[in-house]
Every structure is written in C-alpha cells, then in structure tokens.
Amino acid sequence: MTISHCDTLIHAAWVVTQDDSRRILEDAGIAVSNGFISAIGSWEELAPVWYPKRIVDLTKHLVLPGLINAHTHASMTLMRGLADDLPLMEWLTKHIFPVEQKLTPELVHLGALLACCEMTKTGTTAFCDMYLMEEHVGRAAEEAGLRARIGEVLFSFPSPAYASQDEAFDLVRSMKERFDGSNRVNTAVMPHSVYTTSPELLEKSMELAEELDIPLNIHLAETQTESQQSIEQHGLRPVPYAAERGLLSKRTLAAHAVDLTDEEIDLLAKSGTRVCHNPESNMKLASGIARVPEMQAAGIPLSLGTDGACSNNNLDMFSEMSSCALLQKVHHKDSTRVPAQQVLDMATRGGACSLDMPQTGYLAKGQAADLIALNLNTPSLMPMYNPISHLVYAAQGADVALTMVGGETLYQDGKFTRIDYPALREEIRDAAEFIKKQFEQGKMA
Numbered sequence: 028m029t030i031s032h033c034d035t036l037i038h039a040a041w042v043v044t045q046d047d048s049r050r051i052l053e054d055a056g057i058a059v060s061n062g063f064i065s066a067i068g069s070w071e072e073l074a075p076v077w078y079p080k081r082i083v084d085l086t087k088h089l090v091l092p093g094l095i096n097a098h099t100h101a102s103m104t105l106m107r108g109l110a111d112d113l114p115l116m117e118w119l120t121k122h123i124f125p126v127e128q129k130l131t132p133e134l135v136h137l138g139a140l141l142a143c144c145e146m147t148k149t150g151t152t153a154f155c156d157m158y159l160m161e162e163h164v165g166r167a168a169e170e171a172g173l174r175a176r177i178g179e180v181l182f183s184f185p186s187p188a189y190a191s192q193d194e195a196f197d198l199v200r201s202m203k204e205r206f207d208g209s210n211r212v213n214t215a216v217m218p219h220s221v222y223t224t225s226p227e228l229l230e231k232s233m234e235l236a237e238e239l240d241i242p243l244n245i246h247l248a249e250t251q252t253e254s255q256q257s258i259e260q261h262g263l264r265p266v267p268y269a270a271e272r273g274l275l276s277k278r279t280l281a282a283h284a285v286d287l288t289d290e291e292i293d294l295l296a297k298s299g300t301r302v303c304h305n306p307e308s309n310m311k312l313a314s315g316i317a318r319v320p321e322m323q324a325a326g327i328p329l330s331l332g333t334d335g336a337c338s339n340n341n342l343d344m345f346s347e348m349s350s351c352a353l354l355q356k357v358h359h360k361d362s363t364r365v366p367a368q369q370v371l372d373m374a375t376r377g378g379a380c381s382l383d384m385p386q387t388g389y390l391a392k393g394q395a396a397d398l399i400a401l402n403l404n405t406p407s408l409m410p411m412y413n414p415i416s417h418l419v420y421a422a423q424g425a426d427v428a429l430t431m432v433g434g435e436t437l438y439q440d441g442k443f444t445r446i447d448y449p450a451l452r453e454e455i456r457d458a459a460e461f462i463k464k465q466f467e468q469g470k471m472a
C-alpha cells in the first residue's frame with residue numbers, strides 16, 4: 028500500500044460533489060494538498076493511504092462546493108435597509124446614488140469587509156462585484172480570503188472615483204495590473220447599464236475588455252422601464268441595443284436579464300452571453316420575473332446572485348436558491364419547473380462559469396478545495412432523505428459550520444480566522460452614523 032501525504036484530510040458524513048456525474052458520497056474523505064483536492068472518495072479507502080497534517084471531522088455534516096454569488100455590490104451592506112419598498116429607478120436615482128456620491132475609499136472597504144464576513148458565514152466562497160472605488164473591494168476580498176471578480180463601475184457621468192472616461196479606463200487598467208494574476212482576485216470591465224452610459228462608453232468598454240482580454244459585466248434588461256427608456260432614447264430595446272454596440276459575446280456576463288422577448292433570448296444564447304439571475308432583488312424592486320426555464324432551454328449559461336444588500340436585503344445564497352426555485356414554480360403554476368438540482372447547478376457550476384473560475388464550482392481531484400459544510404444536526408435539517416432537496420429548500424446560510432477556500436479554513440463554528448469581527452462591528456456602527464446623516468441631508472436637499 029502506497030502512503031501519500033496531504034495537508035488536510037476531511038472526513039464527512041455526506042459530500043455533494045456537483046461533479047459531472049453529480050455524485051453524492053456517504054461517509055466520504057477529501058484529501059487536500061497545497062489548496063487543491065488530491066483525492067476524494069470513500070473514507071474507508073482514503074483513510075488508510077492518506078497521511079494528513081490535520082484531520083477535519085465533519086462526520087455530522089454535509090459538504091458541498093462553496094456557493095458562488097455571481098452578482099453583487101458588496102459595499103452596499105452599509106446601506107442595508109436605508110431605502111426600501113421603492114421601484115428600481117426611484118430607489119437608485121433618488122435614494123442610493125446621492126448617498127453613494129459621499130462614499131469614501133474607507134467606507135467602500137469597510138462595507139466590503141462586512142459583506143465578506145456575511146458571505147463567508149453563509150457559505151459563499153467566490154463573488155462577482157461591481158462598485159465605485161472597487162479596488163477597495165478587491166482589497167477586502169484579499170483580506171477576507173474569498174475569491175472575487177471585481178470591476179470599477181463605469182458611468183457616463185463623473186463618479187467619486189473618476190472625473191472622465193479616460194480616468195475611468197485608467198482605473199480599469201491599473202486594477203488589472205494590481206489584481207490579475209493574484210491568487211484569488213481577478214478583474215473585468217463593468218459598464219453599469221445601457222441607461223447610465225453613452226453609446227460611445229459602451230463600445231469603448233468592449234474594446235477595452237478585448238484589448239485587456241478580460242470579461243465585461245453589465246446590468247441588462249432589468250425592468251420594463253429600462254426597455255421603454257431604451258426605445259425612447261435609442262429606438263431599440265436593451266438587448267438589441269447592446270448587441271448593436273457589440274456588447275454581447277462570450278466574455279459578457281449580463282445581470283438580471285428580466286425583460287426579454289423570445290428573439291432576445293436567442294440573441295443572448297447565440298452570442299454566448301452568460302446571465303446572472305437575481306430573483307430576490309427582482310422581487311423586492313418589483314422588476315419582474317426572469318424567464319429562467321426559457322433561458323435554460325436556449326442554452327444560456329446561468330448563474331445566481333444576490334445583488335447588493337440594499338435590494339435583497341441579505342447576501343445569503345441559500346435563501347437565493349430557494350427563492351429562485353419557488354418564484355418560477357408559482358409564476359408558471361407548475362411545481363416541476365426549475366427543480367432543485369438545476370438551481371444548485373446555477374449557484375455552483377454556473378457561478379464558476381460566469382466568473383471564469385473553472386477550478387471551483389464542483390469537488391473532484393485537481394479542483395480547488397473551496398468547500399463548505401452544513402451542520403446536519405440542526406433541527407431544520409432533520410431528517411434528510413435527499414441532500415439536494417435539503418440544500419435548496421431547507422438549508423439556510425446560518426446552518427453553515429465551516430467555509431474553506433483553497434484549503435484554508437476562513438470560518439468555523441461562529442469564528443472567522445482572518446477577520447477581527449468584533450472590531451469590524453464597531454467600525455460599522457460608526458460608519459452607519461455617517462451614512463444616516465448623508466441620507467437625511469440628501470432628503471432635505
């Protein structure tokens with residue numbers, strides 16, 4: 028018998044691998060070396076041959092790949108609950124944009140750290156983020172140990188981060204220099220939407236993405252109002268307009284994609300555009316119901332995201348999975364629509380595809396050891412007949428007992444290993460006082 032050495036040997040009651048065969052293993056082992064999975068299989072077979080530096084006992088737990096939040100604005104945790112019960116355009120222009128004009132790099136960093144804590148604690152190991160002064164979100168992701176795709180939001184009006192388009196593009200370039208090639212964070216070009224950018228900015232954004240060979244992310248077809256405005260301004264609905272500007276391609280990730288015709292679904296599919304579905308944000312802002320089954324049938328690669336904590340109001344991907352399935356069932360009055368396995372695929376493998384992180388999204392030999400464990404002893408997870416059903420319909424972020432990225436434990440049993448959460452909490456309280464003042468002043472102006 029050949030003995031092999033590894034850093035960590037995990038002993039799990041159950042492993043939902045999400046591999047190509049969607050194997051579910053009972054009484055399983057996972058050997059981890061240098062951040063990657065060196066073996067996965069039955070505990071009986073692995074235990075005698077793998078000599079680890081440490082054993083992680085998850086024999087009361089269900090292990091699965093870390094969830095991937097494919098569209099969020101991490102720093103918006105700072106504005107959670109500040110303005111609710113409003114439609115998208117009014118919410119954004121009258122309430123959110125004015126406060127965002129007063130943000131500082133320190134606040135963006137602080138809000139992103141809070142988001143990283145929330146995501147880590149609720150089982151997210153990678154996220155895709157668009158915001159102002161985004162380099163400070165990248166910094167927070169690095170500190171927290173999460174994987175992230177980050178991008179400075181591009182508007183055709185000045186933002187606190189830049190005064191002109193040239194300055195904005197310089198920022199994209201310098202962020203690529205700073206983060207790409209790093210272990211866990213990569214960058215993309217991120218024009219905000221077709222309603223906040225000029226045709227020129229949209230075209231130049233894609234040119235820049237091609238020149239730098241990085242992805243492009245955009246909010247697209249989020250509401251009927253956006254479609255009406257696009258027709259009034261450009262004579263075209265958002266998707267054909269984006270196509271005309273050269274924005275639809277394999278490097279594009281479109282967030283929302285709610286208000287779509289059959290022809291537009293075809294356009295997205297044929298161009299290879301990926302879509303991130305954000306059901307809770309779409310419900311809260313009453314944006315509409317995305318045509319998930321139709322997009323799936325057309326072969327559009329789908330992922331799942333929470334959107335920012337202001338339009339949700341949490342970053343819990345377990346909740347998002349449940350909402351995704353339930354919304355489609357009630358909408359179609361058909362309980363067979365969008366079954367649990369499809370939803371879990373969106374939150375794992377689909378997210379890995381959206382973020383161009385092929386080493387994540389499923390657990391197999393050679394994959395990154397990005398995984399989470401749920402405590403199966405908790406009352407709401409007992410009994411368990413079907414692990415996939417549990418993950419989508421019964422589990423909550425609060426059931427996560429352990430979160431690991433690249434073989435490193437970031438969170439276990441209520442404790443963060445990298446972040447001093449009690450200290451962060453105090454800073455958040457102070458920041459909230461400042462934000463509240465800005466919000467009140469904005470209302471008076």
Ligand SMILES: CSC[C@H]1O[C@@H](n2cnc3c(O)ncnc32)[C@H](O)[C@@H]1O
Pocket residue numbers: 100115119123124127157158159180219220246249308334335338
């Ligand atoms: C500055 S980056 C993101 C930018 O988008 C705003 N935002 C947050 N949620 C949404 C959404 O659902 N649709 C469009 N824009 C959104 C956020 O407040 C930031 O300004």
Ligand SMILES: [Zn+2]
Pocket residue numbers: 098099100246282334335
């Ligand atoms: Zn968004």
